[in-house]
Amino acid sequence: MLKKRIIPCLDIKDGRTVKGINFVDIKDAGDPIELAKNYVEQGADELVFLDITATIENRSTLIELVQRIAKEINIPFTVGGGINSVEDVAKLIEAGADKVSVNSSAVKRPELITEISNQFGSQCVVVAIDTKCINEEWKVFVQGGRTLTPLKTVEWAKQVEQLGAGEILLTSMNNDGTKAGFAIDITNEVSAAVNIPVIASGGAGSKEHFKNVFEQTQATGGLAASIFHYGEIPIPDLKEYLKEQKLAIR
Amino acid sequence: MSKKIVIIDYGMGNHFSIQKKMNRLGYNALVTNDAKLISNAEKIILPGVGHFGKAMENLHQLNLVETLNKEVLQKKKPILGICLGMQLMATSSEEGGTKGLNWIDAVVKKFSITDQLKYKVPHTGWNQIKRIKNSKLLNGLTDSPEFYFVHSYYFNCKNNVDALCSTNYESEFISAIEHENVFGVQFHPEKSHDTGMQLLKNFIEL
Numbered sequence A: 001m002l003k004k005r006i007i008p009c010l011d012i013k014d015g016r017t018v019k020g021i022n023f024v025d026i027k028d029a030g031d032p033i034e035l036a037k038n039y040v041e042q043g044a045d046e047l048v049f050l051d052i053t054a055t056i057e058n059r060s061t062l063i064e065l066v067q068r069i070a071k072e073i074n075i076p077f078t079v080g081g082g083i084n085s086v087e088d089v090a091k092l093i094e095a096g097a098d099k100v101s102v103n104s105s106a107v108k109r110p111e112l113i114t115e116i117s118n119q120f121g122s123q124c125v126v127v128a129i130d131t132k133c134i135n136e137e138w139k140v141f142v143q144g145g146r147t148l149t150p151l152k153t154v155e156w157a158k159q160v161e162q163l164g165a166g167e168i169l170l171t172s173m174n175n176d177g178t179k180a181g182f183a184i185d186i187t188n189e190v191s192a193a194v195n196i197p198v199i200a201s202g203g204a205g206s207k208e209h210f211k212n213v214f215e216q217t218q219a220t221g222g223l224a225a226s227i228f229h230y231g232e233i234p235i236p237d238l239k240e241y242l243k244e245q246k247l248a249i250r
Numbered sequence B: 001m002s003k004k005i006v007i008i009d010y011g012m013g014n015h016f017s018i019q020k021k022m023n024r025l026g027y028n029a030l031v032t033n034d035a036k037l038i039s040n041a042e043k044i045i046l047p048g049v050g051h052f053g054k055a056m057e058n059l060h061q062l063n064l065v066e067t068l069n070k071e072v073l074q075k076k077k078p079i080l081g082i083c084l085g086m087q088l089m090a091t092s093s094e095e096g097g098t099k100g101l102n103w104i105d106a107v108v109k110k111f112s113i114t115d116q117l118k119y120k121v122p123h124t125g126w127n128q129i130k131r132i133k134n135s136k137l138l139n140g141l142t143d144s145p146e147f148y149f150v151h152s153y154y155f156n157c158k159n160n161v162d163a164l165c166s167t168n169y170e171s172e173f174i175s176a177i178e179h180e181n182v183f184g185v186q187f188h189p190e191k192s193h194d195t196g197m198q199l200l201k202n203f204i205e206l
Helices: A032-042 A056-072 A086-094 A104-108 A111-120 A153-163 A184-193 A207-216 A235-244 B015-024 B035-040 B052-061 B064-074 B193-204
Strands: A005-013 A016-021 A025-028 A047-051 A077-080 A099-102 A125-134 A137-142 A147-152 A167-172 A198-201 A221-224 B005-008 B029-032 B043-046 B079-082 B106-110 B123-128 B146-151 B153-157 B163-169 B171-179 B182-185
Touching (some): A005 A032, A032 A047, A032 A235, A056 B015, A086 A099, A099 A104, A137 A153, A153 A167, A153 A184, A184 A207, A207 A221, B005 B015, B015 B029, B035 B064, B043 B064, B043 B193, B052 B064, B153 B171
Parallel strands (some): A077 A099, B079 B182
Antiparallel strands (some): A016 A025
């Protein structure tokens, strides 16, 4: 049986790991390689690295980091942040990334999803969707959650599947940083609407939150950052708990 | 150590990861598409992610089909296909309607899922493999070890005797094959933590 994935996310700025609280404040949580190796040993199923600097002058730093990650860890990892073209993707894949995630650039130019998918296969294209509920309607945000778009979340999710995305990373901005639980409603809606895997993100604060999202939605992975970074929930404890709850866990 | 291992470079991704894992196991592996170097190798790894049709096109363009046929079919050199690399060993694929290397009598098919709510495609993540027959490739692994998968197409063997392992994703599909010197795994050992490292080590030490 396919296992539900526990996915720590590492936000990277200038080669260091950070975590935004509600996408604004940033705290330093250490060296990405050390943190990543630690997660792998603890039983993380996959890792996501999001480069939140993504300025042109720092792109080469990111490529070097990706090479080091590929050398040091032996589980799959996704790299995202500032990817605007097939050329950007090629550099990351050559450096050893398994998947790339695109967000704002895909909203701006949806064909990018198809271009990457055609060149490298849909399995390497993760479309990250940042969403927020406004007037009882879930809408898509871009630019690190700063800019509202007219896109409705479920419609956009269906569209990215059609365009060739292999996976959706769905972050609820209402929940992110709150530690009050994943957004069950929108995660359920999106994961039922598409036939590609959906990773739930934003709001994890307890082991029960992972249980809830896996039991009440079709999400096949749960992503979190700060609770893992600061050791609030050790991954082995989380996985043991989920196994006791009869969930399929590695 | 001096085992000569080559990883075939035909522009279809992830050889870097595999090479690094070989280094970690204490072996040097050459990433190449040079016929002479492939001819000198003791073991061949055929990696690959992406589109079947494009992969075959690249192999033809680099004149690798002939080279590989010679090494694998005539010289009987052990070869391990990983993910798309395994699928290429089949007769043909539904992906692009293309002919494969035809080392194994098999057709590569797209997953046909009934319960689409529960079973998403690509089949992405960690899943168990079950042994269909015994093999040195599985030495030191548990009865149902877990590996990382990411694929939308699966390998459908005509002859059950070629099937090495199966995996359940709504129904059973063949997740590893073995036919004489030809080995293939649908999953990614290079991404499957210690279990994957053990399998790669087994292949090198065959």
